Amino acid sequence: MGAGGSPSAGEVLLSERPTTWRPSQTTSLRLGGLSSHIVTGTTFIQTDIGAEPPIEGVLFTALSGGREPFHGVRRPALEPALGEQPRSRKRGPMDLNKWLAAAVASNAEWSKTFGPFDPHPALAVDDSRFAAAFETFTERLKNNYPFFHPRYAGQMRKPPHPAAVVGYLTAMLINPNNHALDGGPATATMEREVVQQLATMFGYGTYLGHLTTSGTIANLEALFVARELHPEKSIAYSTEAHYTHGRMCNVLGVEGFPVPTDALGRMDLDALEEGLRGGQVGTVVLTAGTTGLGAVEPVHEALALREQYGVRIHVDAAYGGFFTLLAGADGPEELPVEPWQAVAKADSVVVDPHKHGLQPYGCGAVLFRDPSVGRFYLHDSPYTYFTSDELHLGEISLESSRAGATAAALWLTFQLLPPTREGLGQVLAAGRRAALQWADLIENSEYLELYQAPQLDIVSYFPVTAGHALSAIDAASNRILHEGMTDSQDPIFLSTIRLDAVRFAGHPEVAADAAGARILRSVLMKPEFETHVEHLHQRLEELARS
Structure with a gap:
């Protein structure tokens, strides 16, 4: 929060307390x-x-x-008892x-x-x-928001798939620890298998990787390796990148180099190249799906700069990574292939299965294209690594204890909805189509204005106000946020994001009478949104015109 309790630029907010x-x-x-x-x-x-x-x-x-x-x-009874007739198996x-x-x-x-x-x-x-x-x-x-319901169209929240719930509970009763093979031999094997599936999804052939407890820790590990490979050099990331990159640079004692963004919230590569010319940057972080607006930065174009300036490319795909399944897909959900194909050539990538992978918190993953970076993790634990000569997961991770139940939940989910276009891709496609459908409705609305076209499944918009000035937009967005979630008959749960005045350049009719404004933001992660968008839009118009 900024001074006086006001949100700072780029900060995403939801109201303080849930309403029954x-x-x-x-x-x-x-x-x-x-x-x-x-x-x-x-x-x-x-x-x-x-x-x-x-x-x-x-x-x-x-x-x-x-x-x-x-x-x-x-x-x-999972099977009929002896002498019983098997019950018909209906799909449901x-x-x-x-x-x-x-x-x-x-x-x-x-x-x-x-x-x-x-x-x-x-x-x-x-x-x-x-x-x-x-x-x-x-x-x-009960003091929670209804994250499971399509009425909740705010932050990146969705319920885990029932298969993940069952997988997690089943393994949790054993309580394996995936730090070492002797702590969880079954779930450690499951972790290797799901990490292989994630590597295949991104096009990695040889790789080193493992699950983590969050995208924050996964990115920390990627930046840790970056520091070891390029000591004394800074790490560049866009001003729209997740705040974890600046924070982890401080933790690692590395200088962070924020790079301005273009009109769509993506890293400005011209500004990046200007910073690279000095030779002080060792690693560039590209975000495949910023958490504010869902912008996909041009990974494919940044690869040329890697060859020219000798920097590493790390892709933070914690939020957007699973959208690679829609690259080149048939239908309105299709995404451009270039940035997603380029991830296969990046030096490292992070993805969060606890976002679009239908998993409970916390489940992240980090992958390195060069397995030899495992040398930076080398350590000894004389009382831990003794049941197997194979490489233990704790030997290639900064974390020690990690719940084997996390790997079990993801493994069981991937058995049913694998990270392929025909599997998990269909879940993401529904949310993507919902975002595009809602964007079309907003563009034809008298009461709402689309901030920018959704690049993934985040829709950004603001109410049309009489003054059409930043101060009026800010006040109206805040009013709609709170009135929507406190309506006892037909509630709707949204979030806001604060943008600086310069970010409204694409809306020249908006008067810049303030330093910035909050606008409304909805993450349509749940596939159920595809059949709920019209109701969401109707409620937003009702709130906007009131």
Whole structure:
């Protein structure tokens, strides 16, 4: 925040606290592969086939090492029992209840193979005590925005896919640590397999890579390697790049070199080249999908500068990376191929599966095109790396402990929705089409004006005001943000981004009576937006003209 609590340039905001939404009528939805019904103040999940309750006994057996038998609690039937006729298999949403129960039961059966033991009484929690704590816990969780719902069109938020939820919980009951093979042999193998899939998606042949807990840590590792390869040299990134690059330059003791952007929010390569002529820049960060406006910087054009000036090229594709699946696609969702094909020639790339990869937080990944950079990670841990002569993931990572459940969740998701155009690409295509559809509606609106055409799935726009000045646009955008999210009957959740006055050069009719203004911003990450855009647009027009 800027001085006096006002947002600074480029800062994305959402209102301070969520508002409880109590709809006045029943609404049927299909979200994240589940069937839901929201009924007058109460939300519940209705699935095709209910799990066999209760599962408390299964939970106790799983967590106590199999000390007690099931005593009437059965594993959900995944196949018909002997003598039964198999039920017809219809295609439909995953039954999350069934598979969560199956996850607990699977862990219990595996645990029993190691023999019984008595859990320590210090761990015992009376069920009634837990019930009271759980009630308080779930009540407090209601203080959240409806990230799962297409009414939420603000920040980069979406629910994890049910397959990721089941995969994470199943592995979490074992609690593997992917730092070393002896900490999680199964999930470490899964991590290698999903990283291979990510490398293939970006066109990397040979590579070194691993998952991280976030895009921030993934970028830190890329900049760490950059520093080791070009000591005493600075790292260049655009003024629209994620703030993590400037922050991590400070952490690494490296000088950061912010480069101005063009009218679309992409790095100005002429300004970059001017900075490169001095020979003090060692690495250039190109962003494939800025988190503010979704701008894709010209990676393909920057490669020529690498050859001329001997710099490294790192691509921060934390937000936009999976959009490479739409490069050259048929249909309105098609993206230009040049910048995405060029990523294969970049020295390193970062992507966040916890954004468009349908994963829970936190799941990032970093890939290096040259595996020999692994030498910068070399260290020894005499009590850790002893069960295998193979390279342990902790030997090629700055992080130590990492949840194996993260790799498990991504692996299971990729088995069903692989990072291909026909798999996960269809999810991104829906959001991309929704963004283009909404942009068309805004361009034909009397009450809203499109700031710029969406390059990926972020739509930026502002209300048409009487004065058509920055101060009026700022005030109206802020009013719409808060009125939309506090409407008890038909709420809509948006975000804003503050832009400097010079960024409105493409809108010469706007009077620059202030240093900048907040405009509205919507990230259409959820595929359900494709059938919800018209309602979003209608609500925005209602709010704008009020």
